[in-house]
Amino acid sequence: MRYRPALRPLIISLVFLFVALGSWEWSSQPPKATEALSEYELLMGGAEQEARVPPPSAVIIHAFNELSDPFYDAGPNDKGIGIQLAYSLYRVLTGFLLAALIAIPCGFVIGMFPVMHKAMNPYVQILKPISPLAWMPLALFIIKDSEASAIFVIFICSIWPMLINTAFGVANVRKDWINVARTHELSDMRTAFTVILPAAAPTILTGMRISIGIAWLVIVAAEMLVGGTGIGYYVWNEWNNLDLTSVIFAIMMIGIVGMMLDLILSSVSRWVAYEE
């Protein structure tokens, strides 16, 4: 077998993984019970003096069980991980698309006209840093619907990066390209779509990537607050039970789905970038 240096990082990271998981597994084994438990020990949940972090083997077994039946529905408060993730994705995508629908055209206007930029900038600067979850009580009170409130929170948190990036991207389209368009006597609308949009697209997509990343982070917190369904509710429900195995599993699922969302948008932005 030929030695291939390209494999070295892979081997090192695998060794690292095994050492880390192995020592975690080893350190979190409960001691074997030697005697029958007294009634008091039974009522205390065992003779051990402390609760432990679950070993990775427990997490893997749990993940296998959950993923082998991801779409079970055992009542309003007990649904499979697939259903929960679908609820969260639905909320994130709805809020995100609504935000995109408003942020991109507004960003366009702000980017094209410096006057608008000056006029709107103070509002954007004030509203942008507000924690999205701070909107929740207000949204619940005004919208009077927890589902719509959760989507609103996603909407409000994903609108700013898209708005700011679109405005920035549009404002920075090279002047000479626009002048070329002018000399070809293109209308403003056609200039916007055929020249500015393609030129600003990579920046706009960067904004969308930031937005969806934030939205996915916020939905977990929002669902923990409002409850009912979704991956955030799942985490809350298992936290409620202090079931760390499930919480660790959920954290992994949140990470994987978040990574996939980011991968989709980054491949779109690569595709857009080639167009240039």
Added chain:
Amino acid sequence: MTYKSLGDPFNPDQSLLHEKGCSCTQCISENSKACGAQTLATESKPDRERLDTTEDMMDRVIESTIVRGVFAHNDFSRRSFLGLVGGGLTASILGSLIPFDEIKAAVKDSMGKLEKTKLNVGFVPITCATPIIMAHPLGFYSKYGLDVDVIKTAGWAVARDKSLAGEYDASHMLTPMPLAMSLGAGSAPTPYVMPTVENINGQAIVLHVDHKDKRDPKQWKGFKFGVPFEYSMHNFLLRYYVAEHGLDPDKDIQIRVVPPPEMVANLRAGNLDGYLSPDPFNQRAVWEKIGFIHILTKEIWEGHPCCAFACSKEFTNRYPNTYSALLKAIVDATHYSAKAENRIEISAAIAPKNYLNQPEPVIRQVLTGRYADGLGGIQDVPDRIDFDPFPWHSMAVWILTQMKRWGYIKGDLEYNKIAEAVYLASDAGAKMKELGYTPPTETYKNYTIMGKEFDYTKPEQYINSFAIRRM
């Protein structure tokens, strides 16, 4: 399930009066228990059928009413007639003359058509919610024609907001919440009603295991305590308890609102020194070896109310028949939950993910009252938590005095008027009676809380009698 007042009207041995010396099987078995005679206690002549469902029970009520009517309410002549002719024959004779089935259907129909059958009822996952939850797997909701989804809610603020938004038709709440909501304390004023209490007792003060040597509240200066909500019995009982021990709850200790499920994690992290919270989180702290049970709240006030079943005034007005059916299901489930012999079965039913999502042994220790206290002992307190639907007006008055004492509400209060508008004792009483239970005849009574008398007729004097107060 047998109900004394619902004897089989076609049984000649059974009196419908149940006077002293009555010879019906139930009265005999009760008397014989008193004498210690065991032979008679066996039910030699069982009822025609056991009244296992409310449907059967209602049928029985209607039959009984008709038969009593036929015999002109003369129980003696009914029994001698039945003795001669026989119960079965009488039933068929009367049946051929009187259309029992049609009458039964008509009576049930006269209770009214349900305006709305698909309901959402919220609950916070704690053992106090047992009746609301148990009505689901036990089929109490469906028995009254309702299709109810019981929905788990993250905390009290969300339960309140979802109720105000109309997402929940009715919800599990804390007994002070409907009062606060109606008065507009902590939210926009919305008329709320509380037809029943869920549970009495069932809370505890838990301290971190590091404080095993600090059992005297005087040593608690600087402690951080958690309560589940501002408008909760937990908050008012903790304040009352430390104040009786000379600590000012606003100055000498810190009280934080922590959603019940987060109590144990905060105790472990050292963010809290202790808490007065609903179960199972007290027992869960013991199970996790993080805390111990300092006292049960029944030691502060034996029989104090805790959680409630509440809905908006609008719901009761718009859907009177649905409201009535829902109330019956809850009253039924509350009485079911109160029976000690059902508690183990209930523990197993409410422990899974769909409801409380807790280890079953933890729930069982709470509901049966045989529990590890975290100090090395096993305690036996069968009424550690109990269930009693009757919403005493005097409970509301007490809660109002504490809200005023600690500055949550200000100004003059019409205690009785508010209590009677929000706590619907007459509705609960009527439903209890309909279902064959005996409601109390009064709606006010005095309490003794940590040895101090509460006189419901003198709320203002009561508030002024406390040395530590915010007004």
